[in-house]
Amino acid sequence: SYVLTQPPSVSLAPGQTARISCGGDNIGNKGVHWYQQKPGQAPVLVVYMDSDRPSGIPERFSGSNSGNTATLTIFRVEAGDEADYYCQVWDSSSDRVVFGGGTKLTVL
Amino acid sequence: QITLKESGPALVKPTQTLTLTCTFSGFSLTTSGVRVGWIRQPPGKALEWLSLINWDDDKHYSPSLRSRLTITKDTSKNEVLLTMTNVDPVDTATYFCAHSYRGYWIDYWGQGTLVTVSS
Numbered sequence: 001s002y003v004l005t006q007p008p009s010v011s012l013a014p015g016q017t018a019r020i021s022c023g024g025d026n027i028g029n030k031g032v033h034w035y036q037q038k039p040g041q042a043p044v045l046v047v048y049m050d051s052d053r054p055s056g057i058p059e060r061f062s063g064s065n066s067g068n069t070a071t072l073t074i075f076r077v078e079a080g081d082e083a084d085y086y087c088q089v090w091d092s093s094s095d096r097v098v099f100g101g102g103t104k105l106t107v108l
Numbered sequence: 109q110i111t112l113k114e115s116g117p118a119l120v121k122p123t124q125t126l127t128l129t130c131t132f133s134g135f136s137l138t139t140s141g142v143r144v145g146w147i148r149q150p151p152g153k154a155l156e157w158l159s160l161i162n163w164d165d166d167k168h169y170s171p172s173l174r175s176r177l178t179i180t181k182d183t184s185k186n187e188v189l190l191t192m193t194n195v196d197p198v199d200t201a202t203y204f205c206a207h208s209y210r211g212y213w214i215d216y217w218g219q220g221t222l223v224t225v226s227s
Contacts, residue, residue, distance in 0.1 A: 001171065033213035035155075042204055042217035043155065049211065086155055090212035095168050097145065097157035097212060 002091040004100035011106040018074040020103045022087030025068060030089045032070040034063060037102075038083045046085075047072060074105075082107045110134035112144075112205050112218035119224050126195050126223060130188040130205030137163055137183050141210040144188045146179070148201040149220075156201075160208070161188060195225045 005023040012018055022032060032050050035043035045054050047063035050070065060075045074081055087100040116128035128146070135142060145160030159169045159179040169177050178191040188205060203223055207216040 031211065031213075035214070037155075042220055043214070044217075045213060045215055048213040048215075054215065088157075088213065094171065096170060097147075097160065097168075099147075099155045099157055102154045 001094060002089070002098050004087055004089065004098055006085075006087060006100040006103045008101070009104045009106065011108055012077055013108050014077055014079060016077055018072075018077050018081070018105055020072045020074075020085050020087075020105065022070040022072070022100050023068055024070075024089065024098075027068055027070050027089065028066045030065075030091075032063065032065045033088045034061075034072045035086045035088065036081075036083045037086065043086065077105075077107055079107050081105060110207055110216045112207060112216060114203055114205050114218045114221040116203070116221055116223060118222060119226065120195050121227050122196055122225055123194055126192040126199070126225075128190045128192075128203055128205075128221065128223070130190070130218060132186050132188070132205075132207065135207065135209075137161075137181050137186070137188070139163055143208040143212070144181070145206050145208065145214070146188075146190045147204045147206060147214075148199075149204070150198075150201040153201075158203075159190060197225045199223070200225045 034047040037043040046061045050065040051063040062073045084102045112132045142163045146158040161179045176193045202220040204220045205218045206214040
């Protein structure tokens with residue numbers, strides 16, 4: 001079965017650039033989507049199809065995908081970006097949605 | 109605007125069958141490309157995809173839970189139902205329903221409903 005691997009945590013200071021990775025076998029051949037989830041809330045889509053942003057999502061959120069790794073980049077991190085981030089793909093070989101294990105972003 | 113809301117029992121006993129309802133507005137499940145799915149999240153843990161149903165009634169399930177899940181839609185009521193049989197305490201989680209259109213990314217989520225499995 002298809003597996004997405006994320007680092008459990010990323011910590012950095014305000015103003016720095018956060019890069020959250022999502023590893024998967026030939027993930028570059030799939031569309032990757034990213035969600036932000038704050039405590040007690042439903043997830044929010046921040047990037048879809050590798051690098052597209054829904055309306056209302058700041059340009060500071062950017063995505064890329066190549067080879068075996070997709071990356072969510074958050075420029076000029078703010079305290080309000082502190083949350084769990086999940087990557088997601090559709091695995092067409094098994095017709096199922098797959099989520100990564102999530103990465104907790106801490107803004108020091 | 110698009111909204112989804114989950115409803116169902118807050119407490120279920122082990123071995124019982126859990127039925128959750130997703131009531132939505134702002135879109136129709138008869139529109140080509142529309143999908144509604146279910147995702148759960150145990151307390152303090154990651155998101156886990158369960159199932160989705162397409163506008164054309166095509167259905168998909170998590171392989172690990174396929175034998176216990178059934179997803180159906182009632183387009184006249186704007187509802188999607190998820191049934192899970194033989195629940196166990198490990199099924200304790202917040203259950204979310206969600207909307208997708210054309211692709212498989214989720215653009216709208218319900219608020220979630222917490223289901224506790226305990227005797």
